[in-house]
Amino acid sequence: xxxxxxxxxxxxxxxxxxxxxxxxxxxxxxxxxxxxxxxxxxxxxxxxxxxxxxxxxxxxxxx
Amino acid sequence: xxxxxxxxxxxxxxxxxxxxxxxxxxxxxxxxxxxxxxxxxxxxxxxxxxxxxxxxxxxxxxxxxxxxxxxxxxxxxxxxxxxxxxxxxxxxxxxxxxxxxxxxxxxxxxxxxxxxxxxxxxxxxxxxxxxxxxxxxxx
Numbered sequence: 001x002x003x004x005x006x007x008x009x010x011x012x013x014x015x016x017x018x019x020x021x022x023x024x025x026x027x028x029x030x031x032x033x034x035x036x037x038x039x040x041x042x043x044x045x046x047x048x049x050x051x052x053x054x055x056x057x058x059x060x061x062x063x
Numbered sequence: 064x065x066x067x068x069x070x071x072x073x074x075x076x077x078x079x080x081x082x083x084x085x086x087x088x089x090x091x092x093x094x095x096x097x098x099x100x101x102x103x104x105x106x107x108x109x110x111x112x113x114x115x116x117x118x119x120x121x122x123x124x125x126x127x128x129x130x131x132x133x134x135x136x137x138x139x140x141x142x143x144x145x146x147x148x149x150x151x152x153x154x155x156x157x158x159x160x161x162x163x164x165x166x167x168x169x170x171x172x173x174x175x176x177x178x179x180x181x182x183x184x185x186x187x188x189x190x191x192x193x194x195x196x197x198x199x200x201x202x
Contacts, residue, residue, distance in 0.1 A: 016198065024134055024135075025134070025135040025136075025137065025138075026070075026135050026137070026138060027198055028137065028138075028196055028197075028198055029135050029136075029137035029138065031196075031198040031199075032137055032196060033137070037196070038137050038140065040136070040137075041136055044136060
């Protein structure tokens with residue numbers, strides 16, 4: 001699954017560590033999601049979208 | 064667990080595993096010495112043979128508690144993968160040895176090594192995933 005996590009993070013001026021702290025996960029987890037190594041669960045995907053103030057489809061795309 | 068950041072669940076898990084592994088080692092040596100000196104039989108022998116299984120169960124219970132308490136789903140996923148690799152490895156090894164015995168092989172492997180081998184395999188998997196999932200600096 002593709003995602004715009006890195007772009008959205010940059011728009012907000014957040015590092016991976018910042019995003020990890022806000023999501024209460026490890027920086028490794030954020031990196032794995034950004035690089036497509038790991039697809040987050042629905043609750044985590046919603047949490048990410050809510051954090052960026054976006055709809056989930058604006059953050060994650062199928063493909 | 065697989066990175067520098069450690070959650071509260073990960074810290075509790077590591078402490079519990081450390082305690083259980085120390086207990087396992089002490090029980091193994093204690094039982095070996097006791098059996099060697101007193102040569103128990105029957106129910107007493109069975110009870111002594113069962114003693115080392117308690118820290119084994121304790122460690123696997125700690126894995127379950129970690130999976131329940133860890134908030135980071137990616138770290139949970141990695142733990143499951145590592146334990147699966149350890150399980151696959153030790154099942155393959157014990158099956159191999161079992162078949163050797165059934166084919167007439169008379170060699171012996173200490174039962175102490177099975178649990179240790181399982182955790183060595185889990186540790187090897189952890190090292191592999193830690194290396195392949197490392198975050199580049201500057202990200």
